[in-house]
Amino acid sequence: MxxxxxxxxxxxxxxxxxxxxxxxxxxxxxxxxxxxxxxxxxxxxxxxxxxxxxxxxxxxxxxxxxxxxxxxxxxxxxxxxxxxxxxKIYSYPEFLYEQSKHKTRVVIGGSHGKTTITSMILHVMHYHNRDVDYMVGAQLEGFDVMVKLTEDNDFIVLEGDEYLSSPIDRRPKFHLYKPNIALLSGIAWDHINVFPTYEGYVEQFSIFIDSIVKGGSISYNEEDSEVKRVVEASENTIRKLAYHTPEYSVKHGQTLLMTPEGELPIEVFGKHNLNNLAGAKWICQHMGIDEDDFYEAIATFSGASKRLEKIAETATSVAYKDFAHSPSKVEATTNAVKEQYENRTLVACLELHTYSSLNAEFLKEYKGALAAADVAVVFYSPHAVEIKKLKEVTHEQIASAFERDDLIIFTNPYDFKDFLFSQNFDNKALLLMSSGNYGGLDFDAVESLIA
Incomplete structure (x- = not known):
């Protein structure tokens, strides 16, 4: 072909x-x-x-x-x-469906967590030598490619993105996969350039649920009230299986997951990651992995690339970078690091880089997103605002949106770098959140800050 x-x-x-x-x-x-x-x-x-x-x-x-x-x-x-x-012209998701229409399609949807959940599932399958086709939005340890397609594998696991399919196909990607097994992790308004209203955005998830094949199933995060509402409102003839965050504790910087066999040390941390883990467990069980085998495998999962990725650590300091940029992701990630290192000063830095985050109307969605940080820093580039042809965003608007009088705001990448490299990170945790690079920050050089 x-x-x-x-x-x-x-x-x-x-x-x-x-x-x-x-x-x-x-x-x-x-x-x-x-x-x-x-x-x-x-x-x-x-x-x-x-x-x-x-x-x-x-x-x-x-x-x-x-x-x-x-x-x-x-x-x-x-x-x-x-x-x-x-x-014949296909969008990316249309072609993936064409390649998988005779397979059991497992689709992981949600405003946040879908890459991590997909990665967890694939890690467990790989650990137990279960070969599956897949498409995931991050490079995974032990995997050479982010898309795998075969003639023989029974399952394909797809990360279900709600963004548009192509310039001539304005449907969200995850509407086209027609899942047999689906998961919905959370709904939090995003992609304001495409979905200018909250109601219009939420509607895309209702359509996704209704696209599940008859007799299929959806596992859903019952702790997200909007997810619970749209799933339970659907009249599609599918099984609806709720999941929630499992019991866990944090002792001396180590997260311990409660299992039927007792406490299990795991490498990922934070309530949102434990919630993701619960969803991944349900899906793996649908795919033939029993509970004990899931726990054995997930204990070795260290995370997807750019998702709470540890970039430096000493006995008293640690630095992470994360792809978080939407309000819900920023809040969940900041809370996770503070919970894991509760006795350290958390310096949380966020770059406003996406169309939504630089939109003056959308900024109010960030209220409380950095509340868990001891030192909260926001960087944005006025030039990026110009390129995206948005209205000017001011310091005052950002400070008001986050509702922190002590918020530190930078618009010049050199000023931000000078601030970062002037800090003493002893007994501190540094968190760098962005889908960009802070105007050219060398993340490798951050190691020297922590060393």
Missing amino acids: NVHFIAIGGSAMHNLALALHNKGYQVTGSDDTIFEPSKSRLDAKGLLPEKFGWFPEKITSNLDAIVLGMHAKADNPELLKAQDLGL
Whole structure:
């Protein structure tokens, strides 16, 4: 099968391209720019385009399918040529469904926790040598790729993103997978550029629940009132299985999970991660892993890349970085680190980087998000606000939104770096939260702060 990728360099797209190449497909692609690590990974498999740009001559009737990435525009010259030729054009999720329509599809949805839960499930399966297909949004230890597709595996585990499918398909990705087994971890308003109202955003999760195949199941976090409401309101003929945070304790900086066999030391921590673990356990049991085997495997799970990732530690200091950027994620992550290191001063830094977080109207959603921090710092770039064509965001608006009189705010990356490197981190915990890099912060250099 010959497949061409328009915008092959994206994080999701290049992983799908690699998966199809590994499956034996003939894969080509184009993009106007490709960054690392996509560039090196594509190059290693001979899939890196010779030139950057869009080349309609690459689009011929010999192609069996086009996969269109979100980075492309609706007037992309390669897309227009494909439409003229009447070629089959798939969005990323449509193509994944096409590859998995004869498998048992396990889809993990939610505003937060889905990458971690998907990663936990795959870790447990890998630990017990259960081979499954998958698509996950982070690089996992022990896994070479973020997408795996085979002809033979019975299960495919999919991270169910609620963002749009493609420039010409405005449906959320997770509406297209038609799960047999589903999970919903939480609902907290996000992607304000696509879903300008809270009600419109929540509706996407109701549609997701109704897309589960008849006779399927959904495991859901009953501690999230909105999740509980939308799941229980659905009239879809599916099994509805509630889960909640299990009992646990923190002793001397070690999280202990209560199991039928007693206390189990685990590497992940924080109430939200324990809640994620409970959801992952339900799904693994649906996939044939018994409870004892789940606990044995999950004890060795250290987390998904960029999700509460420890970057430095000494006997008295520790530093983490985390992908958290939405209000609910920021609050959960800050609370988790403070609970784990309750006797240390927590310096929590947040970069406002996404469209939603830089929107003056959305900022109020961050109320209390950094309340657990002893020292709370917010960094944002006025230039990023300009690029996203948003209204100016002021210091006063940010300070008011977080409701902290002592909030430290930086707009210059050099000032933020000077602040960070002037701190004494003895008996402190540093938490860096962002989907960006604070205007060019070298995270490797942070190690020298802690050492």
